[in-house]
Amino acid sequence: MTIPVSQWHVNAWQQLQAGRRQQRLPHALLVSGEAGIGKAAFADRLAASLLCEQPREDGQACGTCPACQRLAAQTHPDRLRLEPEEPGKPIKVDMVRQLIQHLSLTGHYGGYRVVTVEPAEMMNTNAANAFLKTLEEPPASTLLILITASPARLPATIRSRCQPMRLTSPDPQTALAWLQQEAPDSAPQEAELALRLAAGAPRLAAHYLREGWLEVRQQLIEALIGCAHGRTDPLAAAATAQEALKLDRQLPIHWMYHWVADLIRLAYDENNIKNNDMTGELQALPTPVEYSALHHLLDKLQQARRLTETTINPQLLWEDLMIDWAGLFSARRV
Known part of the structure; x- marks a missing residue:
């Protein structure tokens, strides 16, 4: 049976879905945890859930509606990403200003807009200051998801305006089962070594093998x-x-x-x-x-x-x- 990444983050998922049903979702989430445990995948699933036109009872996106099809094609106008132009480069203030300009407009489909910022700690000082203004006056029906493995590197003013959500690694058996599913051509000892080198983070271990x-x-x-x-x-x-x-x-x-x-x-x-x-x-x-x-x-x-x-x-x-x-x-x- 396929093991979804969200399986080991089920408590965090249920917490957010409960808030959604009560119309108490935060305007900003700070999703943190070790590298390679599936933080970005979790954020993608949450974005799909909020943008889906017919979400399932557990909150998962249906995968077949027009919104889900646009997400799969990466053409959904209300799914936004703020990230460096190249790995290791900073997120600059001009990029944040473009995002703010986009969020000042009305959403295309009248529902949620979801923004992920990854890695959030790569915002330089000017970018962080500009983004802080958005956190202080968040647009309606918009969820800002900041993703980081190093939350302490973010300014305290930004951290304090986000609801923290720390994700953890799965237990070793679940992690190894998922990794062997993702890398079926790798020998068991290679999978175990990759998982150990990745400190139990399965997606990072899969990257090592791939x-x-x-x-x-x-x-x-x-x-x-x-x-x-x-x-x-x-x-x-x-x-x-x-x-x-x-x-x-x-x-x-x-x-x-x-x-x-x-x-x-x-x-x-x-x-x-x-x-x-x-x-x-x-x-x-x-x-x-x-x-x-x-x-x-x-x-x-x-x-x-x-x-x-x-x-x-x-x-x-x-x-x-x-x-x-x-x-x-x-x-x-x-």
Whole structure:
């Protein structure tokens, strides 16, 4: 049986549908939760429910009425999205002004208008200030859905004017069953690994499998191992990492951060590391390593995750990280 994404958010769904029946829906929702748990899918289902001409008893859209057909074709004029022009870029004030102008007009079908803002924390300061005015004077019959994995990065003035709704991950069995349904060609151990790397977030795990991220991860750790043993030049290892960075601005740095953290954990408990599928590779690195140097590299990786959101040259960023990584082991190779 097909497992809908909304199955693990059923309590949140029922809460909103109860508010709808009582005509007490908020004008703005702040939907938060870890990346990859289905926040956007939840918002899409809610939008479809509100725009559907014949919703089912449980609030789900019928999928067949003219409004649902327009939604499926992405041509419904009352379904609006505010998002960056490119991943990682900010949502700018001009985009918010265009949205405000659109909302000042009467809706096309006399029902709800639904706006999603994702990722909401990517609104720059001017955009957030402009959007705040809409929250303070919301248009009639309009639901604004702000979607974010980092609600603390939103201004407090915006958070305070939205009804918070935090979504959670499904239980491991449900998540794995859904993932195997979404990626039937993946081996069970690959699905389990992807789900663990995604911290239990099934849609993020599906992205890892679909986009070949497990292979990219393996290539990156092999570059790091080669660099540690002196078989790979740090600049060549940086080139491998930079290719991965083109696919995702932060994920390669996120993984390297946890590999370095696992080197520290290995000194205390080898059964408590995040990348337990790579225990052997990590244990085979030249030792001993100064823990102060490992902690220093952790700090640099944490800073690098923030720098990826700026205009920094990724090649220089990775070359600096790889030179530091190689330096950890240069005096300990045999």
